Amino acid sequence: MSEPESIVIAGAGLAGAKAAETLRTEGFGGRVTLLGSELLRPYERPPLSKGLLLGTAAPDEPFVHEAGWYAEHGVDLRLGAVVTGIDRAARVVRTASGEDVGYDRLLLATGAMPRRLDGSGTFAHTLRTWTDADHFAAVLKEKARLVIVGAGWIGMEVAAAARQRGAQVTVVTPDRLPLRAVLGDTVAEVFAELHRAHGVEFRFGAHTTEIRPDGVTLDDGTTLQADAVLVAIGAVPNAELAAEAGLATGDGVHVDALHTTSDPAIFAAGDLAAVDHPLLGARIRVEHWANALDSGPAAARAMLGRGTPWDKLPFFFTDQYDLGMEYAGWVPPGTQPRVVVRGDLAGREAIVFWLAGDRVAAGMNLNVWDVQDQIQDLIRAGLAGRKVDLDRLADESVPLPDLLP
Template sequence: MKPRVFVIVGAGLAGAKAAQTLRETGFGGEIVLLGEEPEQPYERPSLSKGLLLGGTADRESVFVHEAGWYAEHAVDLRTGTRVTGIDRAGRQVELAGGQRIGYDALLLATGATPRRLEVPGADLDGVLSLRTLPDSDRVAFALVDGGHLVVVGAGWIGLEVAAAARQRGATVTVVERSELPLLRLLGPGIARVFADLHRDHGVTFRFGAAVQEFRGEGRVSAVLLGDGTELPADAVVVGVGVGPNVALAERAGLVVGNGVVVDQALRSSDPRIYAAGDIANAYHPLYGTHLRLEHWATALHSGPTAARSMLGAEVVYDRLPYFYTDQYDLGMEYTGYAPPGGYDTVVVRGDLAKREFIAFWTAGGRVMAGMNVNIWDVTPQIQNLIRGKKPVDLARLADPGIALDDVTPLDAQPFAAGRSNRS
């Protein structure tokens, strides 16, 4: 009997972990792992964190596996290989050189691409984005002590780059259209924590501002804002979000909408094709909607789930969204999903001024998401509150003197619980 062939398009964390899971669960067929980048699969968090700080992260530590792992586990890893088409009827993928590879099951893990600013000068040398390992090398090289760095976009990537640059001695200005960093995600109260953190470390913000032009002769030397302000710039890092790489899926006729639309088992509209990582817009049974998440944890866990689904296992991808950041002396973990308009109250437990707190985004008393800042080992309790799906007493939730495990749903508490001590 001819062995089955599983093809994985996208040799990032999700694809590499899917291949690993296939072997660990006993799949004895062929695994072909196709990656467009020249490097073997690597993880991205260090690209905007340790690698930018100049020696705080070992470059080799970013790779998912040691170089020999793929051959040792009979994974046909092909780097520098671009897939140009999917023949769903013939169950084949077509490579840029015209070669075709047949598949019994296909996983798409093609990731995302940074969005460009369509303004004059966007192609000048020194106008950088941060997505790949070579990108990280270029950004790290630009973080010169005493140099002027302009960061466009005050999202997670922009703030992490700003923190690394200040720690390397660069002068940093962050340009952001909104009134605060991360405003849509966090709301004004928590967003101010991050604005104050960076100001305390010497970062200058230009809020409510937009880039009109990058100026320079061959290489960027200044950034012109819409109000006419010109900012000196030895380098610019543009961090205005990413778009999922869905062109291959679109050409193949798969259902696409903010990514490749998949069910809770990560199956696409074609039952032989699956998606994982940044491109998967997956149905989440807890939230009752499709979510596309661009986080390290999503790639780490959705790749293995997709692998098991490809093998025919009954799986449900229902992990709670999770991401983290490290900036200066602030460490943060965020768990859950609370989009703009998806919550009504932010409850804070702890001290915002000291940056030691847990914030909860709640809707009708139900915890939708939680962020722990410089407080550790509470993620399981936050997850339990979210998965409880029931309203809790917000006063008890805000009280650091009450253990999170004791913040039970209102209908599970005695009538006076949490109130008699406060009367």
């Protein structure tokens, strides 16, 4: 594949910004155009539900690069540029302003949008942008009443930040525990107890039927008074552009292990990309920070003909109150993995493993540090078919590297 002369990146989030950076560090000397729908230069999203809500983030902390970086590196950053269409035959993207931008290679990094509740109107808020975070930082004050619909990662991180700011927090979820779909009952109960200990009220097994300016009505007729309501029930990939252009899509934009779409001139990365993962043997889409950080550069190298098959394990982290956690691996949906705990789970200082048979499929360290590489070694060994002794896996006296003969 010959090196392109012009590369357009649609989406100026972390994946898009890191792709632009990688193009320059790889020595690409052609045109790089980075189109962002927001009016702020590229920033990272984890601070939105952490430091920005708590007021602990430095003013420039979330930004991917300093303000002058793009001009200094010859990256044409265009803010407020919403891409509305792709002409694959002409190799042109069109923006809402009517401008056509030509490309030899195109990277789609348009991310995802929050799911919304039917009928929630304008009274429900989501947390996806810096503007959203500013809004919640303003309402999270002493005695403010916050209702969070959804008990996933964003919902629980906002709950922690809100309680630390002195707000009253109620979490509504149809499930019986927070984060249960990802973690299972055993570990989800740890997070439930953590939040209860900090004063969060849960309404489990409940559905929201109405959101009004003054609160939320549940399906049992209960009304929860609120100064603000956050809907945090997951995200939907922004795949409309790709679908309208005739690219293969499903839950996201389908790409191969090199992040190439069904059009060899178009690539996708970040929250948007559903990757045919060679290690996991499945097509997966990952919405977490590490995926955006790594997949943007991977796609950039592939656009230059220097790509390698994607072999990163899904990875994410969270900080809630005094609990810090890192998780790596993938448990196929619908399976019932065995859980092995190494350490004091109730005391929130442990390593937890999820096993497919006698093989490690995923692992999480809670307030135990500098073990993530070893956990990932065990997962990769499991994917290669290597089994572990479950008693030794649970035994803290056995060093993790010794589990792999």
